[in-house]
Amino acid sequence: MPSRQLPNDEVENKAPKRSRLLIIVLLLVAFLVSAGGIYLFVYNGNTPATAGNERKANCKQYKLEDFVLNLADPGLRRYLRIRITLEYSQPRLTKELEDKTYRLRDGLFLALSSKMTEDLQDKEALKQELLNTINLQLESGQVDNIYFEEFLIQ
Template structure:
């Protein structure tokens, strides 16, 4: 018997798969880099250039409907608020820490001077909420607006620009 020549083996296409995977990783990396630039670097670049015209004018509303931040905005840290929630079982509590963006150092000092009123207003607001009231993200955004409104009532004008939730634990 004569040995038959084996037909040549076809390439398995491993090289094509490797190239395809590398291209996909390159596209994903480029997309991730583009997203990073768009969401992180781009706003910083706009801030350095002065931003858009509506944001330059103090007192104009920004795209989210809030006040545009003042150029010299300051951040004041509020104390941590541990409160019982208004749940029927009475077993849930909330631990909330916030910082507020205000227009000036004078407003920071005013907040510190009104600390008892601030604590009272925020504790009353938070203790009126239940877990169901605070669970959805929309409720958290509404809570931030309510806190800003209460603080502005205490300060006697629209001095609180934004409220930032820095810690929120519900048990």
């Protein structure tokens, strides 16, 4: 049985289709490899979420009792109710926080009761001020962050 031969036109048409398909596949592979390389270069295996999780695992929390205090608004009787949690990473700080709770509360009370309502609008600036007030009282470490679990002005 003789082998079947294709006419010259059909052989020429199959070659360009094959080379086009090969070029498309190679371009797709090159694109995927470069995208993967860019991803690894940008993130380098140290994503912020991973670093944050490691930090949170080492962090301790110290909850202060609620504060209820009058604000310094002239002519108005307004009060602030606030619940603060301290976050720190040095284990030796736990004992000092427990021993100095009265000093910390006093410093926070004085700082907060001198505020007027409009002074409390910028919560981030207030957090930084209170953080500085707390850290001035501490000797064996520093509090890393404070959180307002409750913040009510009435």
